[in-house]
Amino acid sequence: MKKHVLVVDDDTAILDAISQTLEEKGYKVTGFSRGHLFLQFLESNGADLIILDMFLRGMDGREITKLIKKDKNKKNIPVLMISAQSGEVGSIAESGVDAFLPKPFDTLELLQEVERLAV
Amino acid sequence: MxxxxxxxxxxxxxxxxxxxxxxxxxxxxxxxxxxxxxxxxxxxxxxxxxxxxxxxxxxxxxxxxxxxxxxxxxxxxxxxxxxxxxxxxxxxxxxxxxxxxxxxxxxxxxxxxxxxxxxxxxxxxxxxxxIEEDIMQTTRQLKAVFQSVPEGITVENQKGEIIYANEAVAQLFGAPSLSAVVSQNIKSLFKNYNIFNEKNEKVPLDMMPAAIVFKTKRDHKARYLFIHKKTKEQMWIDITATPVIKGEDSVGLVVKVFQDITQVVEDQRQREIYLGLVGHELKNPLASIKAYVGLLKLRLEKKEYDKLSENMDSINEQAERLIHLIGDMMDVTRIQAGKLELHKTKTDLNSYVRKVVSDIKVANNSHKISTRIPKKIIYAKVDKQRLTQVITNLINNAQKYSPPNSNIYVSLTKNKDGVCLNVRDCGYGVPKNQWRQIFQLYSQIGSKKDLRTKGLGMGLFISRAIIKAHGGKIILKSKVNKGSTFTICLPV
CATH class of the missing domain: 3.30.450.20 (PAS domain)
Structure with a gap:
């Protein structure tokens, strides 16, 4: 069965590029540009991996991660955070993410991380 | 005898x-x-x-x-x-x-x-x-110099009594007049403020520069944050204290210069935030370009050619986004340096506006844009390229801040003062307390959560500068959840 990856980024271009790349590599991908739609989807569908941008419209990726990691049904879903914001590594680690990839990243790096995390 | x-x-x-x-x-x-x-x-x-x-x-x-x-x-x-x-x-x-x-x-x-x-x-x-006349002349000159400099100046004795002060120092600390400062103790000048050093530690008066200079007999310079006890207004002040040596080796008086650097500190803070934002904004399109290039390589390796062209278009789009962003940044620099130049030509506004709107429709048909333009031709001398930038900015904003497929109305009217171009949307609107603020540079700075989504906030700042350079003005009227109307008024 295909691994299901949820990608959350309000920059629709990067959302599209990541989604197509992962699909090309055989993953099932669902993309979201709004945080609350993602949370609704996650609640009823679950996932094998979440790729989450740090700054979303009106929402903070770190806060979302904390919520996920507190929930006993979801805390085992790995979260890969991506952001063009540098210099906030401390608070990113504190939020409980499983990995962080600064933007812009290399496609190979992304694929390696996804392969490692989505087990 | x-x-x-x-x-x-x-x-x-x-x-x-x-x-x-x-x-x-x-x-x-x-x-x-x-x-x-x-x-x-x-x-x-x-x-x-x-x-x-x-x-x-x-x-x-x-x-x-x-x-x-x-x-x-x-x-x-x-x-x-x-x-x-x-x-x-x-x-x-x-x-x-x-x-x-x-x-x-x-x-x-x-x-x-x-x-x-x-x-x-x-x-x-x-x-x-x-000699008397020379001394009087020198004293008069010094007084004139002291009164004309923007920095506050006081001369204090060891007891902290102010024996001389200029108007600037009275103004700086909100004293009602100069006479309310001279012959008072420095404590009473500072009485409305809590004073902190750069490490954010509260500073008692006996650790302030004058007291230090009386002890060390040497110049002393330090930066302080004055916070008004009631209004909580903040002032960053550099204080330089210099001893006036009396006799052999004792300090008779201390001359203090107060330099209000609140604006400098604030500008520096804004610049740091701005640089962080610029980095962020530039990295996003670059991240997309890199991701699409990675995708292209994957597809080339797998010899899947059918989607390559579409991916290349996406790369091109992101490159355009970067170009646009850098253009805006350069415009901001130009405006701040007062070097925004216009190349105005006499223009038939009616057909010009129709053309600009139809170009925007071709590029982005997410909304229903309708125009109302009078039959009688209105001529005005405008820089068409710059004005197109403004109209595009206003319509893009309308698209960005209103639901997809909603209506956007563009209309041109003429009155006795000149010509007005209105862009009205049926979107989320702008609360009244933000009407002025959104035209200011980096107006999005402040609420950190929104940084990411709203960009650098250069568009309206640039638009207003372009319209002002034309001798016109740009006005916003808006109701939350009803929509916004931006009106450009230009002299004919």
Whole structure:
């Protein structure tokens, strides 16, 4: 069965590029540009991996991660955070993410991380 | 007798020598005969040769400066009436035209209550007067300098009493007037403020620069944050304190200069935030380009050619986004440097606006854009490229902040003041307390959560600068959840 990856980024271009790349590599991908739609989807569908941008419209990726990691049904879903914001590594680690990839990243790096995390 | 005469003669000689050495002239005035006798030294003081002085009261006044003549006459008359000692300072003009300041001391000689004459001494005080005048001039200059500089200045003694202050320092600390500052203690000047150092530690007054300078006898400079106890208003102030050394080695006074650098500190903070945002904004399109390139490589390796063109279009789009962003940044720099140049040409606004709107529709058909443009052609001198930038910005904003497929209305009207272009949307609207703020640069800075989504906030800042350069204005009217109307007014 295909691994299901949820990608959350309000920059629709990067959302599209990541989604197509992962699909090309055989993953099932669902993309979201709004945080609350993602949370609704996650609640009823679950996932094998979440790729989450740090700054979303009106929402903070770190806060979302904390919520996920507190929930006993979801805390085992790995979260890969991506952001063009540098210099906030401390608070990113504190939020409980499983990995962080600064933007812009290399496609190979992304694929390696996804392969490692989505087990 | 002979010995006595000899003694008197030598005593007179000695006193003459003393008077001459001290440049002191002697005079005598016999009122009855109107005969004035001057010593040779007094003639010299008046620039006359020995025996040249005429000897009458009238002759005496010949040399007196016209500006002092009446004052001197009145003085002599008063002295004669009151029959007392007097001294007076006045000016004379000596034969070569030079002005000298003299000081005369006189004593009335009376017989049976009647004034017979006067005797006295007179000396040249020009050098002393010059020094006094120079000091006064320097003091006046310094006061003028102190009053005209934007920095606050105080001079304090060791007790902290302010013995001098300028207007700027009174204004800086909100004192009602300069007189409310001078002769007060520095504590009362600072009484409305809590003072912190750069490490955000509260600073007691005895750790402030003046106190330090009195101890160390050396200059001291430090930066402080003054927070008003009531209004909570913040001021960053650099204080430089310099000792005025008294005698050998003690500090008599301390001169303090207060420089309000609140704006500088704020600008620096904004610049740092801005640089962070710029980095963030530039990295996002670059991240997309890199991701699409990675995707292209994957597809080329798998020989899947059908989607390559679409991916390349996406790369191109992101490159355009970068170009646009850099263009905006350069515009902001140009505007801030006052170097925004317009190339205006006479333009048929009706067809121009129609064309701009239809181009925007082609690029982005997410909304229903309708135009209302009058039949009668309106001409105006505008920089078309720049005005297109403004209209595009307004319509893009309308698209960004209103639901997809909702209506956007663009209309052109003419009134007595000029021509107006309205862009109205049915979107989320702008709360009234933000109407002014959104035209300011980096207006999105402040709420960190929104940084990411709203970009750098350069668009409206640039638009307003372009419209202002045209001699026009840009107005916003908006209701939350009803929509916004931006109106550009241009002179025709």
């Amino acid at each position: 002979r010995v006595d005469a000899q003694l008197v003669k030598s005593q007179k000689k000695a006193s003459e020598m003393a008077l001459s050495a001290g440049n002191i002239g002697i005079w005598e005035w016999n009122i009855e005969t109107d005969k004035i006798t001057w010593s040779p030294e007094l003639e010299r003081i008046h620039g006359l040769k020995k025996g040249e002085f005429g000897g009458s009261f009238k002759d005496y006044f010949k040399n007196v400066h016209p500006g002092d003549s009446n004052k001197l006459k009145k003085f002599i008359n008063d002295a004669l009436k009151k029959k007392n000692k007097y001294h007076v300072q006045y000016r004379v003009i000596i034969p070569n035209g030079q002005i000298r300041w003299l000081e005369a001391h006189g004593q009335i000689i009376t017989k049976k209550g009647k004034a017979l004459g006067m005797v006295g001494v007179c000396f040249d005080i020009s050098a002393q007067k010059k």
